[in-house]
Amino acid sequence: MTTRPLDLIDVDALHSEEELAIRGVVRRVVDDHVRPGVVEWYEQGRVPVRDLALELAKVGLLGMHLHGYGCAGASAVAYGLACLELEAGDSGVRSLVSVQGSLAMFAIWKYGSDEQKDEWLPRMAAGEAIGCFGLTEPDHGSDPASMKTRARRDGDDWILDGGKMWITNAPVADVGVIWARTEEGISGFAVPMHTPGVTAREVHHKLSLRASCTGEIVLDGVRLPASAQLPLARGLKAPLSCLTEARYGIVWGALGAARDSLHTALDYAGSREQFGRPIAGFQLTQAKLADAAVELQKGYLLALHLGRRADRGELSPEQVSVGKLNNVREALAIARQCRTILGANGISAEYPVMRHAANLETVLTYEGTSEIHQLVIGQKLTGIAAFA
Structure with missing residues (x-):
């Protein structure tokens, strides 16, 4: 059984x-x-x-x-x-x-x-309007504090100039939450994407996360009314709090890719015969499956613990970093290991494992690279910021 x-x-x-x-x-x-x-x-x-x-x-x-x-x-x-x-x-x-x-x-x-x-x-x-989130820039990924996008006042209006890169949903979005530097600091703006001066170009030739719409946003003299500014978004903490929300979802999401990879490997190993019996009966295969299952369960318990803390209003950004760092890293290792169980068939689109592994390479990077999360955790442990 x-x-x-x-x-x-x-x-x-x-x-x-x-x-x-x-x-x-x-x-x-x-x-x-x-x-x-x-x-x-x-x-x-x-x-x-x-x-x-x-x-x-x-x-x-x-x-x-x-x-x-x-x-x-x-x-x-x-x-x-x-x-x-x-x-x-x-x-x-x-x-x-x-x-x-x-x-x-x-x-x-x-x-x-x-x-x-x-x-x-x-x-x-209702899914009738699509949104995107413009924080990352071509030259400023892990260092959003150095963003070059600017918003300047012109009478009662705002004028935005700059560019954002690797923005999910941008080519099809109706509204973009765009972050820009103002004289008062970082501010957010709800920008209708049809506004004159806004151009969204789809990023092509991706080798990962291909079932996702990714784009570059160019802002060239975009005039917005004062009402476009998000009134309560002041400083870099505002967009970072949004990233914490998204990172929490990734803590769980990565486990889904890992689980699907492991289920696929289990089913395959049970039906694929070599040397006269299913490969699931070989010790090395069982060792791979056992290790993957243990890491999947550990990641699940971590995600659930963080979720319960979130529901009590007790979840902190560094705790989310622990979850994102561990679960994405382990999910990627699981997907890679499961690919080996499938052998040559592991690279076929008939099975989802290689697709999951390729996607997780992107998940490892976005919403904070593993290195950034290591530094967030390191700062919490030592009291010393090592980002620069």
Whole structure:
């Protein structure tokens, strides 16, 4: 009798019926609307963002952990489980949900005016408006404090100039939360993407996260009314708080890619015969599977612990860094190891493992590289900042 990896220590016993029901709904959505098309999306480097967003919105997945404005108001743990199931389908799909809800919507929800919230959040929760989050720049990835994008006053208006790079959803977005340097410091702006002077160019030739829409944003003399500024977003802590929200989702999401890779390897090892018996019966294969299962469960327990802390209002940014650093690093190792179990078939798109491994190379980098999270943790341990 075979046992699924997460059943080894019965993690389902740690969840409420409501949490498990939400997980089941998201799993069905992934089975019905992601798995049938994701291989083609990945191979073609295109994803039907708008159609997919509408399907995800039907079950309340966009901004699901926010309250009001048509959002579901789900718990942090429920949101984490949703991210896990989405990334079991593909990291690009979880990225769509993360950027929409934890970055763009969260920024407007937490720092926006009542008018901005009323204008954007209901439509974004319904999947009728797509958002993006413009923080990273071509020359300033891990060092957002050095951003070159500027916003200057011109009468009652703002004029924005600069550029952003590696922005998920940018080519199809209706609104961009753009961060810029002003005389008073870093500020955020809700920028309708059709505004004159805004250009979004899709990034092509990616070798990872291909089932995701990624773009470059160019801002050339973009004139915005004073009402476009997010009134409560002051300083770099504002965008960093949004990143913490997104990083928390990744803590869970990476486990989905790892779980799907491990399930695939288990099924394959049980049916693939060499030397007269299934390769699952060889010691080296079982050692690989056992190690992967143990790391997956450890990562799951870490994610769940952080989720419970988040639901109590006790989660700190450095704790999220612990989760992001560990779980993405281990998920990538699991995917790579599972690829070896599949042998040559491991590089075929018939199986999802190589796609997960390639995607996790990007997840390892975005929302803070592993090195950045090591430094966040190091600063907490030593009291000394070592970023420069």
